[in-house]
Amino acid sequence: MLKISSLKKLVTDSMAIDLGTANTIIAVKGRGVVVDEPSLVAINEMSEEIVAFGQEAADMSGREGRDVVVRAPLIGGVVGDFERTKKMLAHFVKKAKTGGSNISLQAVMSMVSDVTHVEQRALLNAAEDSGIGKVYMMEEGLAAAFGAGVLPNDKRGSAIVDIGAGTTNIAIIAKGAIVHSTSERYGSNEINAVLATHLRRHRGLQVGIETTEFLKTSFASAFLPEEISKTIAVRGRDVQTGSPSAVDITSGEVYPIVESIVRRIAQTVKDTLTELRPEVAADIYDRGVILTGGGALLDGIDKYMRNFINLPVTVSEEPRYATVMGLVKMFDDTKLLEKVSRNELGVLQNAEIPFEA
Ligand SMILES: Nc1ncnc2c1ncn2[C@@H]1O[C@H](COP(=O)(O)OP(=O)(O)OP(=O)(O)O)[C@@H](O)[C@H]1O
Numbered sequence: 255m256l257k258i259s260s261l262k263k264l265v266t267d268s269m270a271i272d273l274g275t276a277n278t279i280i281a282v283k284g285r286g287v288v289v290d291e292p293s294l295v296a297i298n299e300m301s302e303e304i305v306a307f308g309q310e311a312a313d314m315s316g317r318e319g320r321d322v323v324v325r326a327p328l329i330g331g332v333v334g335d336f337e338r339t340k341k342m343l344a345h346f347v348k349k350a351k352t353g354g355s356n357i358s359l360q361a362v363m364s365m366v367s368d369v370t371h372v373e374q375r376a377l378l379n380a381a382e383d384s385g386i387g388k389v390y391m392m393e394e395g396l397a398a399a400f401g402a403g404v405l406p407n408d409k410r411g412s413a414i415v416d417i418g419a420g421t422t423n424i425a426i427i428a429k430g431a432i433v434h435s436t437s438e439r440y441g442s443n444e445i446n447a448v449l450a451t452h453l454r455r456h457r458g459l460q461v462g463i464e465t466t467e468f469l470k471t472s473f474a475s476a477f478l479p480e481e482i483s484k485t486i487a488v489r490g491r492d493v494q495t496g497s498p499s500a501v502d503i504t505s506g507e508v509y510p511i512v513e514s515i516v517r518r519i520a521q522t523v524k525d526t527l528t529e530l531r532p533e534v535a536a537d538i539y540d541r542g543v544i545l546t547g548g549g550a551l552l553d554g555i556d557k558y559m560r561n562f563i564n565l566p567v568t569v570s571e572e573p574r575y576a577t578v579m580g581l582v583k584m585f586d587d588t589k590l591l592e593k594v595s596r597n598e599l600g601v602l603q604n605a606e607i608p609f610e611a
């Protein structure tokens with residue numbers, strides 16, 4: 255016969271949640287990544303009700319009907335719209351559950367290191383209200399490091415740079431703890447913003463997010479392209495006439511726009527590396543920097559960073575999943591999970607795992 259404790263384990267999903275500005279990624283222990291969707295909701299403006307979440311909402315974006323608007327409830331890695339973040343999280347958690355409503359949950363969730371008390375509380379509340387029994391919160395930088403293969407018992411320092419959509423998070427890890435960190439509230443989405451501004455101001459073309467995303471992921475690169483006259487047609491709306499329109503742009507035109515943001519990110523990394531203690535600096539000198547997050551997928555960003563900081567730079571395996579992979583690893587080592595979790599004392603840490611009726 256099964257003991258109560260093992261029975262509890264059987265019906266408990268252990269969930270890792272990376273609630274990002276651009277994407278919500280959920281992995282379940284033993285099942286891998288089960289949710290990978292844009293952090294978006296579509297709202298009916300008349301009734302204020304949410305009509306779609308995630309990918310379904312993204313598919314409406316830019317072409318929504320007259321009464322529908324698509325919104326990102328998280329801004330710069332934090333909860334901008336609490337009610338809608340909560341509903342979105344609940345939707346994704348439900349989707350990630352192993353079926354059946356009597357499955358209880360424990361979850362570990364990431365947060366940026368400079369998160370304020372109020373923001374942390376908002377995230378915890380959102381998770382609690384999604385029907386998760388026990389929630390641990392952990393710093394994103396540490397999760398990304400573990401996900402990128404840094405070992406918790408490694409005495410020497412490692413540097414992780416997570417380039418997300420709305421944040422750039424630099425964490426220096428040693429012995430399974432953060433010894434230094436910097437978090438900036440700008441990330442890869444800044445590239446979309448400057449591309450859109452350039453097209454509007456200099457080429458008279460208004461473009462949507464889909465267009466800048468395509469330009470960034472399929473055409474742009476972080477180093478000067480060999481063939482600067484390579485062109486691509488960009489479509490949108492003429493600023494003057496309002497009519498549907500298109501312009502051709504070259505890779506030589508796109509490069510300096512993208513480079514301005516990559517340089518800013520690289521400068522933040524460089525500045526952070528000057529603030530380290532000598533021993534840690536020596537470790538980083540030998541080991542260099544690991545890039546994680548979706549922004550690390552920009553063509554040539556590792557090469558650019560290598561030249562800029564004069565140190566080895568590598569991109570982690572599956573950089574978009576580094577944080578969630580680090581989070582899910584915590585369920586293999588509960589002692590470590592207790593050590594690294596940053597919950598407000600006693601509030602949720604010791605809560606019993608409740609069973610839903
Ligand atoms: N192939 C690619 N080339 C360039 N950029 C990419 C590529 N794929 C994804 N990105 C960018 O990565 C970003 C999303 O990364 P990620 O999913 O790590 O962000 P997030 O975790 O949601 O954000 P944050 O950590 O800031 O809250 C987006 O800005 C996206 O445009």
Ligand SMILES: [Mg+2]
Binds near residue numbers: 274
């Ligand atoms: Mg992220």
